Amino acid sequence: MIRPSFLLQLSDTFLAVVCLMLAHYLRYGRLSSETLIFEGGIFKLASYVVVVITISYLFNLYEFQQFNELWRVAAKIVFALTVSLLALSALFYILPGLGFWRGVLLISLLLFGFCQILVRWLIRKFSRVSFFANRVLIVGAGSLAKKISEIVPSDHNMHSYTRFVACTDKVPVVDPDLIVGHINDIDQIILDYRPQKMVIALTERRGNLPLKEIMHSKLRGVEVYDAAAYYEHVSGCLMIEEMHPSSFIFNQRFRMTPFMRSYKRLFDVALSGTGLLITAPFFPFIALAIIIDSKGPIFYKQLRVGENEYEFFVYKFRSMSDGAEKKSGAVWAQKNDPRVTRVGQFMRKTRIDEIPQLYNVLKGDMSFIGPRPERMTFVERLKESIPFYSTRHFVKPGVTGWAQVRYPYGASDEDALEKLRYDLYYIKNYSIALDFKIILDTIRVVTSGFGGR
Template sequence: MPYGKSKDTSGYGYPPIMMRLLRHYISQALLTLLGVEALSLFGSIYLGRALHFMLIQGKVGLRVDEMIPSASAFMFVMLTIMISLGLYERNFWSGKGEMLLRVGVSFLFGLFAMTLLYYLVPDLALGRGEFSLAIGIAFLSVLSLRFIFFKITRHDQLKQRVLVLGVGEHAAEIEALQQQGTMGFLVPGYIQVHEHETPRVPAGRMLQVTSNLANLADELRVDEIVVAMDDRRKGFPIDEILSCKINGVAISHFLGFFERQTGKVQLEALRPSSIIFAEGFQGMGLRSTVKRMFDVTVSLLLLALTWPLMLVAVLAIWLESGGHGPILYRQSRVGFKDRLFEVIKFRSMVVGAEKGGKAVWAQKNDSRITRVGAVLRETRIDELPQLFNVLRGDMSFVGPRPERPQFVADLRRGIPCYSMRHMVKPGITGWAQICYPYGASEKDAREKLQYDLYYIKNYSFFFDVVILLQTVHTILWGRGAR
């Protein structure tokens, strides 16, 4: 194996920035931020009341235990809203302006939610002056914590230091992730294990090993070594990797590293053995009963809450069509275990949108979409009738998006492992829907399949709840609808 020295020896290693919680990978940094903000939200209720007492009576005179119910309720409501608005997504930091907007919207929703809660549960209520001070303190503390978080997480010294074995296509994928700057890891360099692998990373990023891999890893203060060789059958340095592992360096395979960092399964590197021996990709078992109970409960709750919206949608479609044409749109889709079912949606296109019955992908600014239909699609109101599909058992609330039989037949021929998405029931929302824009081509379908496979592999009830909360953010920010 060719060996040399790295010019980048700055910074010390830190614990992995991604941790697995209930089968789902979560950013350790964001989880820490959530914990700190939870404490600040909890404490703001006490500080608001204490400050109000001090201003009015000139003394504090409060016991902490008296405020626990009200502070806990405020903390829970605000965290739920902030999670729903995407403030704890691993790639939410697209700029301070957007972060400020989302925090502001979160506290606006929180104000309405707490007002309603105080009306329903008067024992939790604070005085108007006390609550005004408390929510002001909470807002400023969250903003301050987030600006500090922005500043701290930019430092390379806090990033996971990852040495990559391989210089081919897999290594190039890792280099592309690092260039995004938001993945929380730093690659000191790439090692060409054998000369048969064609380099796909910049020549200046390739290292030479002069003595042995363990010494180089120690010199670079490496936390983790990722085996990203395109073909591990040629010159795999098993003894040196084993030595690194014994010395305390974490060893990962490219597939696991990519999945952990991106929240999707790398389709091109997926092999049958990867599926057979990997943790996950298992039958639902008892979890299917829990999931079904969750689906029915959430569907009935949403029907009770959204029936006025559905009534308005019916009236709008009827008026726009002049009282002609169907209100609902039924279409054959492929579901669990390749079974066909009819999905129900509000009609958002003109009647006879597909001439000759030929299936056509919906495109951006599609001329077939009506004015009312555009609004329904943007707000996802057109999806609400699918709640009846969930109650019938054709769909789940969370799962891969169901596709039409014509598309499925074509996609199966062009995309490996595509049939695996039918191992679970299709969903109204899903991991792919909130992570990737609306798909309207085979390329989009391939990309979304990688997210679907991650969901299937790592399914848990906790993961479903996370997806449901983040769906709110997707709807409000208009991502994915077409």
């Protein structure tokens, strides 16, 4: 299913093109080969669209939950357009052949900003109409059904609802007032409540599931989900508790082809090499700050677990006091950890301490994107308590990853389980598009300081 945020990005892309052409028409009174269509103009158009859409994404302008406070959205759009103007001006200064006249650029951004506000106002206005309501019927009334109900996206549409259908005579775990009937009457319940989505959330389905009636519902247009599939679709991670070994064996998406590995390696070398070239001039200043702040080496190396559970040394800028673990041994980093130095706190918030890991990527020990590499002490313990934990080691660990941008810093076994949900989602759904999304989210995370410790 296509996510609404993706449709909004497509809409903004179309509007960006229209606004740019309209700006040229308003400025010069014509649309000619000098505009955007011929003589290399398509590259100008592409550079403009990529910059404005990317910056809009970084400012969270595709998060529907925020559209209820339109003044906040408008403020974000103003900031995003300002950053877009500066970024495009810098790009056109470096590559003059991609540039427009400044009047055209300014007018196009003003028009685009107005269109963005208008589109989001329309979404806010019409999202409360019954046609856009989110109506979810959960088949089941136990703990699994309750867990699914907790992740159903909330909105302010009075026609939206989440209701349950009982399947057994057991005492329900969910609110009894939200149970609208028994599974035997599912056909009539569908006709009365007209749900858009039906989620099958039964721990034991054998003998409790009327397949014929559910098939009829699907043929009427109701989207039918397995609980695990719905959980993955909504939350962007996997419900490990409901997974079996067959989930990996017979699912065609849990695999890394030679082409995918080759692409990732080329991608890793290009990004890590570029990253080291850009950041290398700053290394002396970072080193000086570390030396002034505390005694000890500039760099810190530690054994971590990589692909196929082979250990390797990961390199970082030292952010803790020298010998911080001599007494305590291997422990999770905690919030406001006293072992972290003053400079280390800043480096951890901004992820500067992880820049030397680009050398690990260049060597091939790590990938730019993948699960976070953990220490063998933690891995051995987590393998015993968390099912499928070893699966994350079938790919190279990464400097950043889906779990790193979607979940705060892990500091316990419970956090490790939650992050594994995201790691396995990444392995299952690996694609170039997902890698690109993670890179954009990483930029947003680094600038916001999300999850740093």
